Amino acid sequence: MSRPAEIPTEIDTPAFFSDQHDYYTRLRQSPGPRLVRNPRGLGYWLITRHAEAREVLLDPRFSKDPRLAEQALTAAGYAVFGADSFFLPLVNSDPPDHTRLRRLVSGAFTPRRVETLRPRVEQLTRELLDAVPDEPGTRDGAATPVDLMTALAFPLPVLVICELLGVPHAGRSALLNWATRMLTVSESAAGPGTGPAERTRRLHRWFASLVAAKRPRVRTDLPQEEQPDLLAALIVAHDRGARLSDEELVGLLVLLLVAGHETTTGMIGNAVDALLRHPDQLALLRDRPELLPSAVDELLRYEAPLARTTLRVAREDVQLAGTLIPAGSVVSVALTAANRDPDVFPEPDRLDITRASGAHLSFGHGIHYCLGAPLARLQTETVLAALLSRWPELAAADPHAPQRWLPVGDMRGLLTLPVLPRPVPSAAATARDRGRA
Known part of the structure; x- marks a missing residue:
């Protein structure tokens, strides 16, 4: 009944x-x-x-x-x-359209293909961290924190998507600007004519212009699997037998930016924040870096x-x-x-990076399982490994400050993540050091 x-x-x-x-x-x-x-x-x-x-x-x-x-x-x-x-297409479609669209992009996200991006992801991560001072500045005797969302978690996924699509270097700052507008500007703050719907239209036009500029340079004699990047492969799919309409092609590009970027940014920020709020787990991961893959799974379960x-x-x-x-x-x-159902995960509100968390649903399940899961994992693992190596004393700027979450029900991501790469010595310790000198 x-x-x-x-x-x-x-x-x-x-x-x-x-x-x-x-x-x-x-x-x-x-x-x-x-x-x-x-x-x-x-x-x-x-x-x-x-x-x-x-x-x-x-x-x-x-x-x-x-x-x-x-x-x-x-x-x-x-x-x-x-x-x-x-x-958007693919996300909001059923078979057979979903099957056709997924097949067209799935080759770019196989674990083997994603693994070839690892050196570039590591390089981009290093470059972004190089722009952040290792020693925290001070102002009025207080440390000046670094917002890790702005410095790393937000730009990295955009740059990786540019690598995946083959966006020319000259256009990458524009795409980063579009991502910022799409994902950080609230409707109330956007002003007349610049709300979410208008920003979506403009992003569609930007990608349509990118396709038009790219198309003359694509070698249509090469099959999709031999194209140098995903955008070229999608253009070939469009031009051969109309397996992809104009609207679907541009829609897939918008989807790759919006879905691939927003979720990965949240995944990186949530993972770092959870570890900083659980220093015992952070210390364990620092001592046992081989736990990194399982730690990422548990962090995904803990805060999808x-x-x-x-x-x-x-x-x-x-x-x-x-x-x-x-x-x-x-x-x-x-x-x-x-992901916190106690019938599946004992003590679900406890973060445990040694937990076997493979049953989590953070990437979905079934035919709509997230295609970008291997790439999101790679980026998160890369960021955590880089932070553990470069800033072993990384700490939250204020461990007692409340988290500021995006006011978007479907997403779970931080607005800011203020951190200190290294702890700031107290005034007394600084005076002692000067005395010893």
Whole structure:
């Protein structure tokens, strides 16, 4: 028997952002999905338990096509069609279109292909860290912290995406500028004509210009797998047999920037912040660097950069854990909640880099499992290894300061991460050192 429809619970409010994990813990205490409503008025079913999350992510009865919930989404102010739409190809499509699009880009993200990027990722990381002073400055007797988000976590994924796509060096600062506008400028601060929809349109135009400039230099006699970069491979796919439309080509490029950059930035920041707030785990990783791959998995479980999946729509009535989800209902999986399900992860709120955390869902599950997972892992491992080596005394600028999270419900990323590469000696210690000199 189905449970009766629940009264929607508000989500993405200031109270929610202050402590997502507590909110999800309370929701998870009740079996089955919960009906929630966001500030824009969109009501949807939220999945918070690990077993049910896996079930939904694998079930083809839950579609990624937003057109199946057009009325509800439009009523809440979401654009389903046109340039204003935030729904991107590949992420918001079902087979066979999803299968076709995924096959076109999957070759760029195989573990072997990603591994060839390691030296370049390491070099970019070193260059970004070289621009940061090793010794913290002081002002009025207090240390001047470095914002690790601005200095490293934000620019690195953009530069790596440029490498992947083959963006000319002359265009990389422009792409970094676009990423900054897209991902850090709030709608209220953007000013007239520069809100999210307009920024999306301009980004589409920028990528369309990049494709037009690149196309004459692409060797169309070479197959996709022999092209020097992903953008050239996609242009060949477009020009041969129209396997990729103009709209899909540009949409995939926007997706690579927005999805690939935002999640990796959050993943790097969340990982460093979690280690700084758990000095015992940081010390263990410093002593046992061979734990780095498993540590990254545990850090992903502990604080996933994608808090909730993009929306799915029930194609038909679906019974899930004793609850009837009617056809046409919108559904989302709370990855953050599933990753702390005590039925799967004992003591889920404890960070333990020796934990076998392979069951986490931070990259999704099923046919929509994140293509960029190997590249995101590589970047995070590279950053952590570089920080442990270069700044072994790295510390939070203020260990007691509250975290400042992005006020975006689907994402879990820090706005800032103030750190001290090296601790600042106290005034008394400095005076003693001068006396010894």
